[in-house]
Amino acid sequence: MSLSIRRTYVADEKEWDAIWENCGYATFYHSRHWAEVWRRYMPGKIFPEGVVVQFSDGKKALLPLSCHKIANGLMKRYLSSPARTYGGPISLDGLEADHRKLLYQYFLKHYPNIVLRINPFDSPYDIEALKPSMADETCVLELSRNFDEIVHTWTKGHRSAVTKAMKAGITIRLAHSADDWKRYYDIYLSSFRRWGDKATSKYHWEFFKILSDLNTPYVKLWLAEFERQCVAGAVIFYARNHAVYGYAAALEEFFSMRPVNLLLFEVIKDASSRKFSWFDFNPSGGHEGVMKFKQSFGSQKMSCPIVDKQSFVLKNMEKLYKQWLLRFAKADKSPGGK
Numbered sequence: 001m002s003l004s005i006r007r008t009y010v011a012d013e014k015e016w017d018a019i020w021e022n023c024g025y026a027t028f029y030h031s032r033h034w035a036e037v038w039r040r041y042m043p044g045k046i047f048p049e050g051v052v053v054q055f056s057d058g059k060k061a062l063l064p065l066s067c068h069k070i071a072n073g074l075m076k077r078y079l080s081s082p083a084r085t086y087g088g089p090i091s092l093d094g095l096e097a098d099h100r101k102l103l104y105q106y107f108l109k110h111y112p113n114i115v116l117r118i119n120p121f122d123s124p125y126d127i128e129a130l131k132p133s134m135a136d137e138t139c140v141l142e143l144s145r146n147f148d149e150i151v152h153t154w155t156k157g158h159r160s161a162v163t164k165a166m167k168a169g170i171t172i173r174l175a176h177s178a179d180d181w182k183r184y185y186d187i188y189l190s191s192f193r194r195w196g197d198k199a200t201s202k203y204h205w206e207f208f209k210i211l212s213d214l215n216t217p218y219v220k221l222w223l224a225e226f227e228r229q230c231v232a233g234a235v236i237f238y239a240r241n242h243a244v245y246g247y248a249a250a251l252e253e254f255f256s257m258r259p260v261n262l263l264l265f266e267v268i269k270d271a272s273s274r275k276f277s278w279f280d281f282n283p284s285g286g287h288e289g290v291m292k293f294k295q296s297f298g299s300q301k302m303s304c305p306i307v308d309k310q311s312f313v314l315k316n317m318e319k320l321y322k323q324w325l326l327r328f329a330k331a332d333k334s335p336g337g338k
Contacts, residue, residue, distance in 0.1 A: 003098045004056045005106060011050035011062055019062045020239070022092055025121040027244060027280070028218055028237035029085035030064045038066060038082040040210050041203075045069050046082060053103060059093035061103060065111075077310075078114040084306060086119040095123070104130055114309050120302035121242060121278065132305035139281040139294035140302050147272040151265070153298025158261055165262035168226070172266040175221035175233075181212040184221055184233035184249065191249040203247075211235065222267050224250075224259035232259040236267055241277035243267075264297070 011019075016032045028034055035048035051063040064087060066079045080087030089095070089103050100123075107114065107130065116130070120138060141150060151159065175181055185208050192202055211219050218239065224232035232250035236243055245267075250260050271279050281294040283304060295301075 003102065005102055006054050006056045008051055008053050008106075011052045015052060016050045016062060016064070019060075019090060019092055020064070022240065023090040024241055024277075025119065025123070026090045026239050027086045027119065027121065027242045028239045029081040029087065029244075030062075030090050030119075031218065031239065032064075033214060033216060033218060034081055034085070034237075035064065035066050037207075037210050037214070041207050046079070049078070053089070053106060055099060055102070059091065059095065059099060061089040061091040061093070061095060061099065063089055063103070063107075076113065078111045080114065080116045084115060084117050086121075086304065087116045088119045088122060090122075108309075112309060114307065116307040118303070118305050118307070120304045130307045133308045134306045136283050136304050136306055137291075137301045138283045138304050139291065139297075139299035141268065141279040141281075141297060141299050143268075143272045143276050143279055147269055150268065150272065150298065155296045158296055161258035161261035162265045165224075165258040168257040170231070170257055170259045170262050171225050172263055173223055173225065175212075175223055178209075178212060180223060180230070181208055181221060183230040184208070184223065184235075187230065187233055187251055188247070188249040190251060194252055208235075208247075222263055224263045226254060226257065226259070231257070232263055234260075234263055234267065238276070242280060243271040243276050243278065244280040245282050268297075 013032060020026050020031045023030070032048060032050065035050070038046045039048055045068060047067045047069075049065045049067045051065055053061045053063060055061075064081055066082050068077045068079055068082075069075070070077060089100070091099075095103075107116075117136070118130075118132065120140070143150065175184065182205075185205050188203075188208070212221070218237065220236050220238070222234050222236060223230050231254040232248070234248040235246040237246045238244075245264075248260070268279050281297070281299055284290040284294065
């Protein structure tokens with residue numbers, strides 16, 4: 001009997017959490033936590049809509065989706081997962097090629113408007129079936145080796161920078177209060193002032209407050225301090241086997257002390273000691289210098305292309321909506337505008 005999809009249904013919180021927590025190739029971005037962050041950050045615009053697909057052989061897969069309402073709900077786009085992070089199916093049942101083929105057919109048929117970044121930690125599959133619209137890569141450290149062996153693959157400059165930071169008096173600790181998150185956000189804002197137009201995205205304080213309020217072991221803020229002053233920080237997201245470098249920032253006046261190098265040393269050391277399989281530096285947003293910095297830690301490149309499908313209707317409606325917003329903005333700035 002040929003394999004088929006028997007039924008699909010909306011995942012409840014308990015099932016979504018159970019599949020995500022126990023899936024070996026899942027990332028934090030597949031979690032309900034991440035979908036919930038975006039529901040709270042963009043209320044009324046993004047909603048978690050995880051879907052369970054059950055096959056005729058009894059196996060199941062979870063599609064961690066969020067629905068993005070555009071133009072006051074006139075249009076909908078599905079995200080797997082929000083902010084163009086890793087998406088795609090996760091499962092506890094050992095999906096094979098036929099299962100994946102059916103899943104992608106389901107994607108193509110039921111979600112004509114979807115944004116999906118391919119999960120590089122999933123088993124190989126036919127990416128061409130989804131016709132990626134943009135190639136991209138991330139840099140990843142495999143943590144199965146001894147930590148000393150991992151550090152040995154770093155450039156001499158990185159190893160020297162770690163020693164320099166220690167001698168300069170830089171210390172690393174985990175955030176433990178709302179004030180710590182606020183101090184980190186001040187550094188984050190200073191980084192954006194430095195990056196200017198080169199910045200690819202910027203989040204408001206509310207976003208980081210939501211992360212801190214999750215109060216979960218899967219989200220940690222690591223801080224670098226000098227004489228009790230916070231000089232750098234990084235938000236790290238965790239899953240069963242995967243740790244990922246989420247959001248990082250540092251004060252320019254302390255660059256010479258190399259706080260970021262020591263911070264990464266301690267974060268990766270911690271992930272290695274806790275038996276994670278991967279430390280992921282995340283894609284670099286097209287910034288070549290950032291990519292080279294990540295590669296100098298001995299990381300390997302892994303492909304994570306983006307699928308950005310838009311139906312003819314959505315593409316044209318969105319274009320018209322943006323034109324209307326532009327005209328409205330111009331009218332509002334005219335002498336008669338309020």
